[in-house]
Amino acid sequence: MVMIDSGERVVVVTGAAAGIGAAVAAALASDAGAISLWDRDPRVHDVAREISAGTKASVTAVEVDVTDRSAVADAFDKLVAEHGPADVVVHAAGIMLAGTGLDTTPEDWERSLAVNATGTMHVTQRAANDMVAAGGGAIVVVSSNAASTPRVGMAAYCASKAAATAFTRALALQVAPHGVRVNLVSPGSTDTPMLRGMFADGDQPLDEASHTALLDGDPTAYRLGIPLRRIAAPADIAAAVRFLVSDDARHITLHDLRVDGGATLDM
Structure with missing residues (x-):
């Protein structure tokens, strides 16, 4: 294995325009010579400017x-031309479209699989x-604890994250002999615009009732609390990612690290 x-x-x-992806970018910038932030959301440029102000690394933003x-190929080609091939890639881009197994629309199903898988x-x-x-x-691929634990009202999300997780582990097995480590971080409920958007405006903090509901769980929906x-x-998710891409984790690959406060009891 080449140690960089x-x-x-x-x-x-x-997925660096907000939430977990933005936190990961901020956490890894101090360890990088060059860091490229990718997102289809143009706000990724704002995140890049904020991070640039606090690091010596070369920070760029690309709408992808x-x-x-x-x-994706064009973005990698540009990266290689300017800085050389990536030593670390953290894939945090994803979406969550609500819907049960009975009422998920074909459009939401296809969009979930297209983005997440x-x-x-x-x-x-x-x-x-x-x-x-x-x-x-x-x-490192940021997946979800919902990839292995079914959630009421999240059928397409669960399926798409399960597919992403399975592909990632198969890829990890393939490339391990070449010194390439591939791991997963699977968060549970995390205070991001995606989570807030399940209850109200994604830009507003969770209200007390929503916060308590997440902590307590819902037996009628077969959902454990935290x-x-x-x-x-x-930042909790970013810290786990930072460890897995570091040399301290040099003998870890094919691992799925749950960062969910025990919400899935490590199932």
């Missing part, structure tokens, strides 16, 4: 739709090929 000095690493973070294979394949496949050619690297009695902050 952390201060010289070339890093890519997808991960469902567009050509756009096919987008994962587009990004990690290209990243892994570049890393195999380079002789090493680290990839044993640690707190909702994760995006």
Whole structure:
């Protein structure tokens, strides 16, 4: 395995315009020589400017739709031309469209799979090929504890995250002999615009009733509460990602790290 000095690493973070992706980008910038933030949301440029003010790393923002294979390829090509191949890729782009198994629309099903599953394949496949050619690297996919634990009202989300998780682990097995580590971080309820949007305006904090409902769970929906009695902050997920891409995790691959306060009892 090629060991890269952390201060010289070339890093890519997808889904970096908000939430977990933005927190991951901020956490990894101090360990990077160059970091590229990708998102289809133009607010990714604002995040890049904020991070640039606090780091010596070269920080760039690229508007990329991960469902567009050509756009992903173009973004990687540009990265390689400017900085060389990525040493670290964190794929945090994703969406959550509510709907039960009985009423999920074909459109929501297809969109969920396109972003959460096919987008994962587009990004990690290209990243892994570049890393195999380079002789090493680290990839982390931000999945969800819903990939393995069914959730009422989240059928397409569960299915798409399960597909992303399965693909990621299969890829990890394939590239491990080449010194490329591929791991998953699977959050539970995390205080992001995506979670807030399930209850109200995604830009507003959770109200007390919604916060309590998440902590307590809902037996009628077969949903456990959170044993640690707190909702994760995006920084909690970013810290787990930062560990997995570091040299401290050099003997860890194919791992799915749950960061959910015990909400799935490590099932």
